[in-house]
Amino acid sequence: MQTVPVHIDLTTEPGAPDHPNEDYCSVALPALGHGGCLVLLDGVTPPAGDDGCVHSVHWFTARLGGALGELSVSRRDMTLEEILAEGVARTAEAHSSTCDLSHPRTPQATVVLARWDEESVQHLVLSDSTLLLERADGALVPVQDERLDTLPSPVPELRAAVRALPDHTPLPQREAAVREYMDAVESLRNTDEGFHTAAADPAVARLAVTGSTPRADLRSLTALTDGATRWVDRFGGTWAGTLDLVRTRGTAHLVQAVRDLEHAVPYPRGKRHDDATAVHVVL
Incomplete structure (x- = not known):
């Protein structure tokens, strides 16, 4: 079987040098064949105070991210929705005996999953991280969970x-x-009238945005946490401009461009910097 080369460009940077990076990203490429998978998580930093858990957010994202990557590679029979449900269940089981998983601030994360083989590329998005699908004809399709934009x-x-x-x-x-x-x-987090993140309830997987595209119809995937999508969300960039920047100058340049703009804002809304992760995969 002839392998197909895949180009990967990944940059991740914490929002503050004295705070752990709560983003998680991995790309797995099996040794043979045409398949692979991408996992991107953005851990939710809880407000100050008790969150019912003895573990850190970056412990949670590493644990959940590892489970999602392993399942995506080893269980080709499972859908991405099923993989997310199983990954959440495994992670919950790992700390259910020590932590109060019913606490609304229990560790949680946004999710982007993509998995491909020679026939198709499947995707899943939950909460406010973004996946850009670049089609072979040049069209760009942003995949987003829009619940945060329609809160009551x-x-x-x-x-x-x-x-x-x-x-x-x-x-x-x-x-x-x-x-x-x-x-x-x-x-409104994890409520019926609000929006959802991956925490301790496997049922959240059914609320994710999912889809599939023929492999031949796609040129690349670009996954971004909201620290990187500030280029669009806060600073007036476009998705087409984001892809062009990543493709021509790299993901590190995108993250640095966001940082430069953040430094230039005299009165930021919320925290000045956030953990920022961008990964670009050319199929």
């Missing part, structure tokens, strides 16, 4: 209020507005 009131109003704050707004007032907005978002 008062989130849209609070978000608009934060964005409308004048630059000269006193810092305490700015921080209070951001905190009120973030608290409103947090109250």
